[in-house]
Amino acid sequence: MKANFTAAILCFAATLVWAGGETPANPEAKVYFVNLSDGDTVQSPVKIVFGLGGMGVAPTGVEKENTGHHHLLIDRPPLGQGEDGADELTYGLPADDNHMHFGGGQTEVTLDLAPGEHTLQLVLGDAGHVPHATPVVSEVITITVE
């Protein structure tokens, strides 16, 4: 009984944390890496192609239903986790070395990455850079740059 209660609380907390901003998303939407898979070994510069299904890409500032622009999270915890996890889901993603915005509607990038392991995750953001109410995120992949 106690375990069930704890599980219920944990589920509730997880649901609360895993809510993005106010812009609705197609619940079926998917964002993914087209040309990279978890565990890949690559050479720099690394081309990264962003895939999106069930929604469309729109540049920053364009408010159109079921659209957003791509963000690439590099070498940081998965969206919603880490120190600013709750804030980034509610108020939007920062722009720094670990958070790239593709506000022009770009669907790929070529990056110089230092040798070693890097984690990558794609996140769709709305016109104001806030993840959608149902966040549209890829899995986190780890690649090794030779």
Ligand SMILES: [Cu+2]
């Ligand atoms: Cu953005």
